[in-house]
Amino acid sequence: xxxxxxxxxxxxxxxxxxxxxxxxxxxxxxxxxxxxxxxxxxxxxxxxxxxxxxxxxxxxxxxxxxxxxxxxxxxxxxxxxxxxxxxxxxxxxxxxxxxxxxxxxxxxxxxxxxxxxxxxxxxxxxxxxxxxxxxxxxxxxxxxxxxxxxxxxxxxxxxxxxxxxxxxxxxxxxxxxxxxxxxxxxxxxxxxxxxxxxxxxxxxxxxxxxxxxxxxxxxxxxxxxxxxxxxxxxxxxxxxxxxxxxxxxx
Numbered sequence: 734x735x736x737x738x739x740x741x742x743x744x745x746x747x748x749x750x751x752x753x754x755x756x757x758x759x760x761x762x763x764x765x766x767x768x769x770x771x772x773x774x775x776x777x778x779x780x781x782x783x784x785x786x787x788x789x790x791x792x793x794x795x796x797x798x799x800x801x802x803x804x805x806x807x808x809x810x811x812x813x814x815x816x817x818x819x820x821x822x823x824x825x826x827x828x829x830x831x832x833x834x835x836x837x838x839x840x841x842x843x844x845x846x847x848x849x850x851x852x853x854x855x856x857x858x859x860x861x862x863x864x865x866x867x868x869x870x871x872x873x874x875x876x877x878x879x880x881x882x883x884x885x886x887x888x889x890x891x892x893x894x895x896x897x898x899x900x901x902x903x904x905x906x907x908x909x910x911x912x913x914x915x916x917x918x919x920x921x922x923x924x925x926x927x928x929x930x931x932x933x934x935x936x937x938x939x940x941x942x943x944x945x946x947x948x949x950x951x952x953x954x955x956x957x958x959x960x961x962x963x964x965x966x967x968x969x970x971x972x973x974x975x976x977x978x979x980x981x982x983x
Contacts, residue, residue: 775858776978778850779971782868785843786968790961792840797957799837800950806834807947813933814940820930825918828929831899832908834943835892837950842875842960864974871967875960888942888949895939899932 810830813819820827847868850856859865900908904921921929933939 771858772978774855775860776975778846778855778858779975781846783968783971783975785846786964786971788843789840789964790968792842793957793961793964796837796840797954797961800953800957803834803837804947804950806830807943807950810834811940811943811947813930817930820926824921824926828900828904828921829908829911831896831933832905833912835889835896835946837953839953839956842872844872844875847872861974864970867967867970871963874963888945892939892942892946895936895942899929899936899939904929 806826806829809819809823809826813827850858856865856869859868904925
């Protein structure tokens with residue numbers, strides 16, 4: 734009986750050890766699978782943020798060029814107040830500038846990937862803490878910049894108000910319908926052009942808002958330059974991290 738009891742005891746211990754080994758192996762495999770899944774998610778999120786940054790950079794460049802072109806129109810209008818010959822030599826540019834010297838907007842950044850990571854509580858999947866902080870700072874930086882858009886919008890609203898009446902409805906329709914046609918001709922007569930110019934000269938409030946419009950776009954260009962630098966820096970950091978992850982996997 735003692736021998737049998739000893740054998741059963743050893744057998745039971747062996748069974749327990751086997752079960753524990755099985756549990757440990759299962760946990761190890763589960764952890765390995767979970768880590769593999771998290772690694773794939775980390776790479777996917779970093780790649781998506783990288784692509785978002787590339788899109789942001791395109792938008793920043795486009796906005797900068799647009800603001801620079803708009804400011805050329807603002808300067809033209811300011812010069813035209815003192816030099817009527819500019820109107821005669823560039824009548825269509827003058828008419829279009831009355832409308833398009835104003836509009837410039839700060840493009841919304843592509844933050845869908847970041848918001849998805851943040852709202853799902855998966856930000857910790859990005860294991861590089863410094864990179865994680867850099868990503869959060871970039872999106873905070875862009876959000877804080879966007880909070881001052883109301884100042885630019887106020888200037889644009891005043892511009893629209895003060896320029897009202899310089900062009901009649903037919904002339905407005907021509908400007909709007911030929912937005913993408915740079916060499917389109919208005920076909921207005923010298924008399925009509927002179928009438929537009931005279932109405933333009935009487936709009937003193939409109940003249941007074943032009944420096945503010947220029948300044949608003951100047952700050953927009955500076956902001957786009959800051960945003961561009963931040964996006965480029967973060968893009969390089971993500972690129973380096975993806976390379977490190979790729980090398981570790983090898």
